[in-house]
Amino acid sequence: MIDVLEEKVRQMVYRCTRCGYCRLMFRARDNTERVCPLMDTTSGFELYTARGRNWIARQIFEGKLGIEKMTQDAINAIYACFICGSCTEHCLVLDPRSWERFPENVYDDHLIINDEITRYLRSLIIEAGKPPSEIREILRNYQHFNNPYGKPREKRGEWVNMLDFKVKNIAEEGGETLLYTGSIAPYDERAVKALLAIAKTLKLANVDYGILGSQEIDSGAEVYDLGEFGLFEEFAKQNLEIFKKYGISRIITISPHDYNVFKKYYPMFFKEDWSKLNIEVQHYTQVIAEAIENKKLKIKANLSNKKVTYHDPCYLGRKNSIYRDPRIIISSTGANLIEMKLSRHNSYCCGGGGGGKWYRPPERTRAEVERVKQAKETGAEILVVACPICLTMLEDGSKTAGVDIKLMDVAELLMTVIQ
Amino acid sequence: MQNTQALVQELARIVGPEYVTDDYWARCSYSMDSGMFELLDAKPPAVVVRPGSIEELQEIVRIANKTKTPIYVRGGGTSGAGTRGTRIQESILIDMTRLNRIVEIDEESLTVTAEAGITWGRLNAELERRGWRLGVKGPYSGYAACLGGGVAYNSVAYASTRYGLIAEEVISLKVILPNGDILVTGTATNPNAKRYYRYANGPDLTGLFIGSLGVFGIIAEVTLRMYPKADYSAYGAYAFKDYQRAHACYYDWLKHWIAEDVAWYFEDGVSVMTPELYEQGYVSLLTYVVEDVTEDLVNARKKLLDEIALRHGGAPQSPEYASQGWIYKFELLPRWAGKIGMWQWTCHLQSAGGTLRALKAILGYIKSRKREMDQKKVYSATVSVAERNCGHISTSVYYDQGNPESVKLAIEIAKEIARIGMEAGGSTYKPGELWYPYTILRNPVYRETLIKIKKALDPNNIMNPGALTIPDKW
Numbered sequence: 001m002i003d004v005l006e007e008k009v010r011q012m013v014y015r016c017t018r019c020g021y022c023r024l025m026f027r028a029r030d031n032t033e034r035v036c037p038l039m040d041t042t043s044g045f046e047l048y049t050a051r052g053r054n055w056i057a058r059q060i061f062e063g064k065l066g067i068e069k070m071t072q073d074a075i076n077a078i079y080a081c082f083i084c085g086s087c088t089e090h091c092l093v094l095d096p097r098s099w100e101r102f103p104e105n106v107y108d109d110h111l112i113i114n115d116e117i118t119r120y121l122r123s124l125i126i127e128a129g130k131p132p133s134e135i136r137e138i139l140r141n142y143q144h145f146n147n148p149y150g151k152p153r154e155k156r157g158e159w160v161n162m163l164d165f166k167v168k169n170i171a172e173e174g175g176e177t178l179l180y181t182g183s184i185a186p187y188d189e190r191a192v193k194a195l196l197a198i199a200k201t202l203k204l205a206n207v208d209y210g211i212l213g214s215q216e217i218d219s220g221a222e223v224y225d226l227g228e229f230g231l232f233e234e235f236a237k238q239n240l241e242i243f244k245k246y247g248i249s250r251i252i253t254i255s256p257h258d259y260n261v262f263k264k265y266y267p268m269f270f271k272e273d274w275s276k277l278n279i280e281v282q283h284y285t286q287v288i289a290e291a292i293e294n295k296k297l298k299i300k301a302n303l304s305n306k307k308v309t310y311h312d313p314c315y316l317g318r319k320n321s322i323y324r325d326p327r328i329i330i331s332s333t334g335a336n337l338i339e340m341k342l343s344r345h346n347s348y349c350c351g352g353g354g355g356g357k358w359y360r361p362p363e364r365t366r367a368e369v370e371r372v373k374q375a376k377e378t379g380a381e382i383l384v385v386a387c388p389i390c391l392t393m394l395e396d397g398s399k400t401a402g403v404d405i406k407l408m409d410v411a412e413l414l415m416t417v418i419q
Numbered sequence: 420m421q422n423t424q425a426l427v428q429e430l431a432r433i434v435g436p437e438y439v440t441d442d443y444w445a446r447c448s449y450s451m452d453s454g455m456f457e458l459l460d461a462k463p464p465a466v467v468v469r470p471g472s473i474e475e476l477q478e479i480v481r482i483a484n485k486t487k488t489p490i491y492v493r494g495g496g497t498s499g500a501g502t503r504g505t506r507i508q509e510s511i512l513i514d515m516t517r518l519n520r521i522v523e524i525d526e527e528s529l530t531v532t533a534e535a536g537i538t539w540g541r542l543n544a545e546l547e548r549r550g551w552r553l554g555v556k557g558p559y560s561g562y563a564a565c566l567g568g569g570v571a572y573n574s575v576a577y578a579s580t581r582y583g584l585i586a587e588e589v590i591s592l593k594v595i596l597p598n599g600d601i602l603v604t605g606t607a608t609n610p611n612a613k614r615y616y617r618y619a620n621g622p623d624l625t626g627l628f629i630g631s632l633g634v635f636g637i638i639a640e641v642t643l644r645m646y647p648k649a650d651y652s653a654y655g656a657y658a659f660k661d662y663q664r665a666h667a668c669y670y671d672w673l674k675h676w677i678a679e680d681v682a683w684y685f686e687d688g689v690s691v692m693t694p695e696l697y698e699q700g701y702v703s704l705l706t707y708v709v710e711d712v713t714e715d716l717v718n719a720r721k722k723l724l725d726e727i728a729l730r731h732g733g734a735p736q737s738p739e740y741a742s743q744g745w746i747y748k749f750e751l752l753p754r755w756a757g758k759i760g761m762w763q764w765t766c767h768l769q770s771a772g773g774t775l776r777a778l779k780a781i782l783g784y785i786k787s788r789k790r791e792m793d794q795k796k797v798y799s800a801t802v803s804v805a806e807r808n809c810g811h812i813s814t815s816v817y818y819d820q821g822n823p824e825s826v827k828l829a830i831e832i833a834k835e836i837a838r839i840g841m842e843a844g845g846s847t848y849k850p851g852e853l854w855y856p857y858t859i860l861r862n863p864v865y866r867e868t869l870i871k872i873k874k875a876l877d878p879n880n881i882m883n884p885g886a887l888t889i890p891d892k893w
Binding site: 011020024027029045091103 | 437438440442443444445447448449450451452453467469495496497514516517538540541543544547548560562563564565746747749750752753754756757758761762819820821
């Protein structure tokens with residue numbers, strides 16, 4: 001796996017033109033005002049942004065820099081990245097085959113995926129045994145408990161006990177549609193409330209789903225971001241086996257991070273082993289939006305007196321172009337959606353991606369604080385999200401900043417108007 | 420240079436500890452820009468610092484002068500011509516990108532003043548939001564390139580056809596001199612006067628710093644002319660089957676001085692944008708852009724440009740050839756790089772009438788090296804963007820960065836094109852290693868005068884030592 005990625009990264013670093021757009025672009029035509037959130041939140045030296053990291057990667061490839069001599073400052077900078085993908089989104093080194101789509105290019109049209117370069121650098125740091133202690137601890141938790149919190153595996157399925165209806169366990173009762181909870185939602189006090197709303201909504205939409213409970217294995221999305229490729233491979237292979245064993249044909253993910261890894265990295269690294277399973281992967285917002293459009297939910301759109309704004313999660317919007325579905329859900333409630341200036345492909349990261357939820361080097365300010373301030377500027381009273389990491393990060397951000405704005409998952413908002 | 424630790428402490432006192440670093444890897448990440456010349460001998464500076472105010476910048480310069488520590492100044496880091504002197508390692512690199520405020524949009528004076536670290540992209544956007552526009556929009560890398568760099572480097576810019584090089588739109592500069600003093604040029608030499616005209620109150624000291632690569636001082640603020648926002652635009656494109664007719668049209672378009680942008684793409688350049696034209700036997704494509712505040716003005720200018728093109732036998736083509744580059748300005752180069760590789764500029768000026776002569780020599784040379792270039796993945800794209808009364812030739816040499824043979828050949832080709840261009844009567848506007856052998860180094864009186872000025876202003880030779888061929892040590 002590492003060989004595949006290493007070759008891709010090598011090609012990418014030699015494609016970088018060092019134009020610096022990933023660091024400084026301000027573009028009027030599409031409201032690009034800040035590409036890299038680290039320019040706001042850190043010292044903003046080159047090493048914190050894609051161009052600098054790409055140059056470092058190139059020097060490592062050329063033997064001019066040795067990973068064993070990497071300094072703590074450099075390690076901090078490389079782990080500071082949220083892997084939010086904004087630098088990739090704004091990079092103009094595009095696959096010529098995609099030029100016809102210009103300027104409406106999608107994430108995968110880019111020839112330099114800066115995220116991969118960061119992950120590769122992290123993998124070298126892991127290999128050299130030099131990750132920051134916080135990262136080490138998170139990885140240890142993943143390894144031993146299959147979740148970042150270090151909580152028992154058995155607790156992964158306990159959230160269903162809070163529902164007033166039964167959710168089947170596919171491992172015991174069978175079923176083809178898996179509601180894949182991931183490793184954040186079932187364990188986090190705030191995120192679990194959103195998970196309950198999602199589960200209820202899907203039930204009302206007559207989606208016949210089940211869970212794997214304690215048998216669910218982490219997708220590997222976060223360990224992959226942290227550069228622990230060995231653990232990612234281990235998790236992924238276990239998932240392939242489980243999905244095969246239980247005949248899963250459809251996965252509905254709660255987290256955009258899990259959606260992204262199933263959608264992009266399982267096919268990339270496991271090719272036929274994945275494709276022959278023929279699994280349809282959806283994010284829950286897609287399923288709910290479809291149900292709304294097919295009028296499977298009884299909704300009384302009575303939130304017209306509510307001003308809401310929506311935060312596009314990086315892994316859902318920018319990386320997978322899912323912008324429409326969450327907005328269909330919001331619009332179905334009748335709420336008055338006011339877009340933030342930095343929205344859709346320009347969305348500003350909540351600060352929780354790429355391990356940011358667990359580890360931050362010394363910062364000037366925090367991304368989640370910046371983001372809730374941006375949300376508040378719209379005049380909205382509710383900030384709607386569609387990702388458990390974003391939900392927890394931005395809720396923390398609102399408390400830290402003392403910003404009076406209510407955080408709601410898009411399903412929680414919908415539940416207030418479902419009859 | 421003093422002990423690095425002591426220097427870091429002093430700089431941290433000025434800018435705060437988070438904005439200064441001597442971390443080796445952080446410094447290494449600054450050992451590049453967009454050009455190939457830096458790569459041959461990339462050395463990191465001893466310290467990188469990101470000042471947040473003019474006062475902080477001033478203090479940094481004073482410390483550097485006191486300790487005789489060389490200073491290199493970096494904006495967007497998009498230079499492509501080998502401008503960073505001799506790349507002395509024991510130096511302070513000043514990252515200017517926190518100095519990015521618009522100081523004043525002065526409607527009374529019809530000028531805008533901004534700090535040197537603002538990007539051209541942002542300056543354009545902020546002005547247009549307020550109903551104004553720049554004359555020259557900024558260099559082709561303008562989404563990262565900074566205002567100060569465009570002036571210190573004397574860059575060409577979008578709309579240079581109408582407004583000239585960036586230099587010609589500069590009204591005033593605020594410069595931190597090597598001793599830390601602040602010099603303001605133009606009308607503002609009178610402390611009671613605003614910054615509204617460049618040539619005032621004495622000799623034009625503004626010009627001393629334009630194209631200086633910062634060897635005489637650090638440009639901290641720039642004042643440019645501004646114009647009412649242009650809401651109307653028009654585009655045109657004409658293909659030609661021979662160079663002579665294309666040049667006649669180009670010359671006439673340029674002579675009438677009514678287009679914002681006139682570009683002349685050649686067969687190798689055309690292959691970048693329009694292979695289908697080449698297949699139809701066309702060897703040149705001319706495009707124009709006009710923009711103005713009323714539709715009537717735009718239409719009148721467009722009418723004249725179209726008449727000229729038709730008179731010279733131009734075959735009308737889709738205006739998209741012109742509009743794409745203008746609407747998506749600052750976005751073309753990286754897209755091309757994604758297709759054919761990293762680029763190296765060879766842009767230089769020629770007289771309007773003499774452009775064709777030089778072009779023929781350059782295109783002939785490229786043809787003679789074509790086979791070897793193809794083998795080593797080196798490609799060229801030649802374009803001539805008119806600049807007021809001048810022609811201009813730029814062959815971008817594209818190469819495969821991951822292939823040392825390709826890099827080596829690209830350097831050779833670029834140097835040879837520079838030589839041919841200069842011998843054909845060309846002149847470079849932006850300085851750099853590519854040009855010195857044919858310009859400054861061939862003119863001892865010019866060079867000695869530069870050195871005398873440098874010695875007078877910067878006796879400790881701290882500002883970008885080695886640039887402009889000025890010795891790095893006295």
